[in-house]
Amino acid sequence: xxxxEFFYMNGYAFYVWGSYGLALLVFLVExxxxxxRRKQALRQLRLMNDDGEAA
Amino acid sequence: xxxxxxxxxLLGLVIKRDLLLAMRRRADVLTTLIFFVxxxxxxxxxxxxxxxxxxxxxxGVLWVAALLSxxxxxxxxxxxxxIDGTLEQMMLAPQSLTVMVLGKIVAHWMLSGLPLxxxxxxxxxxxDMSAEAIWVLMLALLLGTPVLSMIxxxxxxxxxxxxxxxxxVSLLVLPLTIPVLIFGAGAVEAVSGGxxxxxxxxxxxxxxxxxxxxxxxxxxxxxxxxxx
Amino acid sequence: MAxxxxxxSAPSTFYGLAGKLTPWFAWPAAVLxxxxxxxxxxxxxxxxxxxxxxxxxxxxxxxxxxxMFLYLIMAGYAALGLIFKTRLSxxxxxxxxxxxxxxxxxxxxxxxLWGKPMWGAxxxxxxxxxxxxxxxxxxxxxxxxxxxxxxPRRADKASALLAIVGSVNVxxxxxxxxxxxxxxxxxxxxxxxxxxxxxxxxxxxxxLVACWLYAIAVGLxxxxxxxxxxxxxxxxVKELPEVKQ
Numbered sequence: 001x002x003x004x005e006f007f008y009m010n011g012y013a014f015y016v017w018g019s020y021g022l023a024l025l026v027f028l029v030e031x032x033x034x035x036x037r038r039k040q041a042l043r044q045l046r047l048m049n050d051d052g053e054a055a
Numbered sequence: 056x057x058x059x060x061x062x063x064x065l066l067g068l069v070i071k072r073d074l075l076l077a078m079r080r081r082a083d084v085l086t087t088l089i090f091f092v093x094x095x096x097x098x099x100x101x102x103x104x105x106x107x108x109x110x111x112x113x114x115g116v117l118w119v120a121a122l123l124s125x126x127x128x129x130x131x132x133x134x135x136x137x138i139d140g141t142l143e144q145m146m147l148a149p150q151s152l153t154v155m156v157l158g159k160i161v162a163h164w165m166l167s168g169l170p171l172x173x174x175x176x177x178x179x180x181x182x183d184m185s186a187e188a189i190w191v192l193m194l195a196l197l198l199g200t201p202v203l204s205m206i207x208x209x210x211x212x213x214x215x216x217x218x219x220x221x222x223x224v225s226l227l228v229l230p231l232t233i234p235v236l237i238f239g240a241g242a243v244e245a246v247s248g249g250x251x252x253x254x255x256x257x258x259x260x261x262x263x264x265x266x267x268x269x270x271x272x273x274x275x276x277x278x279x280x281x282x283x
Numbered sequence: 284m285a286x287x288x289x290x291x292s293a294p295s296t297f298y299g300l301a302g303k304l305t306p307w308f309a310w311p312a313a314v315l316x317x318x319x320x321x322x323x324x325x326x327x328x329x330x331x332x333x334x335x336x337x338x339x340x341x342x343x344x345x346x347x348x349x350x351m352f353l354y355l356i357m358a359g360y361a362a363l364g365l366i367f368k369t370r371l372s373x374x375x376x377x378x379x380x381x382x383x384x385x386x387x388x389x390x391x392x393x394x395x396l397w398g399k400p401m402w403g404a405x406x407x408x409x410x411x412x413x414x415x416x417x418x419x420x421x422x423x424x425x426x427x428x429x430x431x432x433x434x435p436r437r438a439d440k441a442s443a444l445l446a447i448v449g450s451v452n453v454x455x456x457x458x459x460x461x462x463x464x465x466x467x468x469x470x471x472x473x474x475x476x477x478x479x480x481x482x483x484x485x486x487x488x489x490x491l492v493a494c495w496l497y498a499i500a501v502g503l504x505x506x507x508x509x510x511x512x513x514x515x516x517x518x519x520v521k522e523l524p525e526v527k528q
Contacts, residue, residue: 010329012336015400019339019393020320023346026385027497033381034504041511045526048515209448213441217431226427227445230420231452234459241463262455273448280440 069158113182114243168200212277312496319489353383361443373439
């Protein structure tokens with residue numbers, strides 16, 4: 001089986017790769033969201049800490 | 056004195072009070088009814104006036120419209136009592152909050168569900184339904200609309216006092232009412248298709264009993280959570 | 284020994300534990316995804332009827348299973364939080380909700396992409412797809428309710444009650460949708476033949492395990508952020524090295 005044959009999926013390329021592509025995208029977006037949430041939480045906490053020390 | 060109130064006495068008292076309050080604001084009750092009539096009347100304008108098609112979709116259209124109009128009055132179920140402090144008094148009262156919530160559900164149904172059941176035959180005629188189908192429709196609505204009020208009470212209690220509570224309550228409650236919709240519309244469809252609606256109606260009856268047992272308690276718990 | 288369990292039910296100790304555990308779930312998830320899809324694409328044979336299009340099931344079925352189980356697990360955590368007033372359980376429930384909703388979304392999307400070549404339509408009112416759609420609505424209701432309540436304690440309790448009511452309803456909804464579907468003779472996705480090829484089963488199962496590990500890893504790391512947000516005013520959070528730096 002050649003590379004192009006594999007990606008062609010016997011004519012179903014759009015459906016098969018559309019499915020796996022979206023799944024991969026969802027996973028990556030979710031991981032980015034989780035990372036971003038942690039970054040935001042930590043930034044908020046550092047701000048609060050700085051305020052506390054200044055006061 | 057009041058502590059000797061029996062359960063049914065308390066229930067009657069709450070229902071009577073809510074009905075009395077509603078009679079002073081009759082416009083609210085009428086709004087729900089007019090909305091129901093309007094939504095149902097819009098469908099033939101949207102899909103065309105062919106009697107065959109209308110007869111086929113009548114059950115589904117009437118049920119979806121009933122679902123939407125019963126959502127309309129849900130945010131009002133507890134909010135007036137919440138604002139004027141009555142709800143807080145109800146919670147502090149020695150009587151069972153569950154019974155009082157049941158009373159409010161019954162009153163809500165009498166004001167928003169029962170009118171729909173009564174007006175449904177007129178709308179059924181608009182859709183060229185047979186007499187038999189109209190009877191089954193009324194029976195199905197009679198069994199199903201109380202369930203909508205009961206599930207709705209839980210949603211209304213959970214969203215009490217929240218910003219945008221009106222839309223939110225529909226978002227929470229509508230998915231939970233899908234079984235009622237399926238069997239309610241299914242009963243009408245069964246009759247128009249020449250079959251027996253008994254299995255649909257008995258399932259609706261089962262939902263009604265199930266909801267009657269659990270929903271007042273769950274709604275009263277939801278109220279306690281929201282009022283803390 | 285029972286004390287050990289309770290030790291980790293405190294957010295302060297669980298925060299560290301979750302941080303240590305996350306990579307142990309994340310990396311095996313990545314490896315198993317790769318192995319499962321390798322089996323699915325290179326070992327499993329072409330299906331006689333559905334040709335290559337059937338390969339969508341290797342992600343569709345695990346995503347559907349995950350979306351349903353995660354709802355029940357979420358409701359379970361929420362109920363624990365409501366009954367025993369353990370804050371961490373409620374935090375776990377809200378950490379799992381977005382992941383479950385996303386799996387439901389993947390399941391719907393891949394179902395549509397599978398349906399198009401098989402039935403010739405993007406969306407068919409098949410019993411399973413319809414139930415999946417309703418499940419997504421239930422997730423969205425849970426997330427919306429939690430997002431619109433500002434006091435986290437009320438948000439936890441209110442959404443817990445909603446999740447419990449929802450999970451009691453899930454079987455009723457499922458069976459009524461199935462009943463409705465058989466009445467209207469809708470189509471149902473079925474694998475051709477009676478038995479699936481062993482490699483197909485292996486691939487599906489491996490991806491399923493990978494999805495579980497992924498969900499746990501993401502849930503654990505999300506719950507850490509939730510802990511930080513909720514416990515912002517406590518001393519232990521202020522003394523964390525990542526906060527102090």
